[in-house]
């Protein structure tokens with residue numbers, strides 16, 4: 001049935017040319033994974049550092065000391081060590097401990113080393129624990145924002161997905177087209193009744209076939225290595241990925257529609273992509289930029305892509321709830337495609 | 348019925364400093380069922396003319412009709428009915444011969460099977476080879492396979508046999524002949540005179556962007572006045588004027604180029620003895636002597652005073 005379908009044949013040609021070039025396969029699939037790994041390691045959450053606190057056991061009432069020790073030990077940041085005599089002085093001076101607690105008749109003495117941040121930190125921690133014991137008002141309930149879904153890697157991974165969708169779409173399409181034009185492969189197509197739309201669609205679709213698995217590999221990698229989960233539905237996430245791949249390929253068609261050399265196309269690509277890498281919230285939220293430029297930033301395809309991906313993955317939003325972003329993405333795919341079709345240079 | 352190709356006052360000027368006038372007012376009519384050849388030296392404007400007819404370049408001015416249609420309005424229909432082999436056809440490196448031909452087949456609403464097209468150019472053995480692994484002649488045959496796979500009514504072949512070995516060339520001649528015998532039209536360019544004489548019903552000799560002679564190969568040769576050529580060179584390369592030979596019996600014209608004399612003669616058996624006498628009188632001795640039938644090459648030399656192959 002597909003044997004003599006031009007769209008099918010053109011796509012098959014693209015796929016074959018792709019997988020028969022092992023170097024290309026390596027760069028497309030391994031490079032994003034290597035990058036994710038490097039970034040993941042760099043931004044991985046450090047384990048909580050524990051602070052050692054000495055407590056003198058041979059002064060004050062032993063009952064009170066035991067109670068205090070138990071209270072402090074409940075705080076997972078503190079490592080409580082019982083000492084005797086003046087041993088704590090030596091240990092504090094040599095940095096073996098960050099804080100010393102000595103009970104006296106009047107209450108307790110806290111000894112810190114003000115030049116060491118962890119010492120000050122220990123002091124505040126101990127004070128907080130002690131005073132909470134004394135005063136029950138107001139009730140303080142402690143929470144920690146460290147469950148999966150709110151770590152930096154959880155924020156970063158959707159941004160990386162967006163970045164890969166953009167890079168894959170623009171580079172994949174732009175490079176292939178400029179290369180075909182440089183090697184004068186397009187001219188022979190022009191002499192056939194092949195529909196130009198079929199040709200451009202085949203480039204777009206084949207690009208999507210490469211990018212979608214690539215991005216899914218990145219997702220799987222994030223899940224296995226860093227336990228990054230998707231709060232929304234798999235369907236929504238996949239739809240967004242496919243839409244993003246299509247959108248950025250459309251943009252890639254436009255960028256490469258007239259470039260005569262690889263250099264021109266590289267320059268144009270960078271011109272289009274660099275600003276988005278910076279403002280579209282890959283590594284940090286795009287809301288940090290001034291209010292005045294927000295309308296422009298929000299209208300960029302990568303911002304829409306990242307916002308939609310984070311909405312689904314982090315907040316569990318549905319497609320309906322990210323329809324604004326979907327609309328922006330669809331526009332960025334469709335309009336450039338139509339323009340590219342009109343102004344495409346075949347020689 | 349409209350002619351297969353009609354082209355009137357075709358002009359193509361490439362902008363630049365100075366601008367290149369590749370085609371300067373070219374007129375041609377190619378009838379349906381004809382095999383038509385464009386002959387001419389390098390840079391004569393053959394490829395440019397062909398690419399304008401194929402709709403790959405826009406003419407600067409002039410009128411072109413293909414199968415009674417024009418490129419402005421009916422480009423898509425024209426493309427369905429023509430097949431093209433470019434002077435240098437570039438195809439994707441890492442596709443096999445069969446994949447390429449199948450892909451081209453898919454662009455046409457009707458056509459022959461891909462394998463059939465491959466068989467016609469005798470590339471069956473290479474059907475599974477990558478394009479990049481083909482020899483120059485095999486690539487040329489693949490280009491022809493892509494040209495015929497859409498079963499066109501009109502075939503454009505730009506130097507289809509350049510680089511082919513004698514056997515492949517004869518095979519390609521057979522393809523072109525059977526194509527024409529099926530009532531279809533072929534327009535080709537070539538640098539091989541024997542090819543044009545054997546294959547083409549009519550030829551146009553093109554020089555500097557204009558048609559300088561048009562007719563069947565036999566007509567053009569007959570127009571020389573003589574069917575035979577005597578070529579000779581002399582020991583020691585003396586600076587003899589060619590004119591002294593032009594008055595010999597049965598000699599129609601005489602010329603000399605880099606020490607090689609050429610006489611167009613009607614009856615060699617009258618001209619040869621007279622030539623020998625003349626040389627004896629001048630005290631010259633022959634280094635080489637050769638008589639042969641006149642060819643289209645001689646037609647060109649006669650018209651322009653230059654050789655066809657190295658006319659720049």
Ligand SMILES: Nc1ncnc2c1ncn2[C@@H]1O[C@H](COP(=O)(O)OP(=O)(O)OP(=O)(O)O)[C@@H](O)[C@H]1O
Nearest residue numbers: 361367369387388389390391392393394395396434
């Ligand atoms: N794109 C172009 N830009 C500028 N000049 C060109 C261009 N294409 C062709 N020409 C010039 O036009 C003239 C005719 O070229 P063309 O390729 O038509 O010659 P040809 O008869 O096919 O020669 P050959 O036998 O070598 O193939 C040449 O002088 C060439 O330099």
Ligand SMILES: [Mg+2]
Nearest residue numbers: 393394395434
């Ligand atoms: Mg040429």
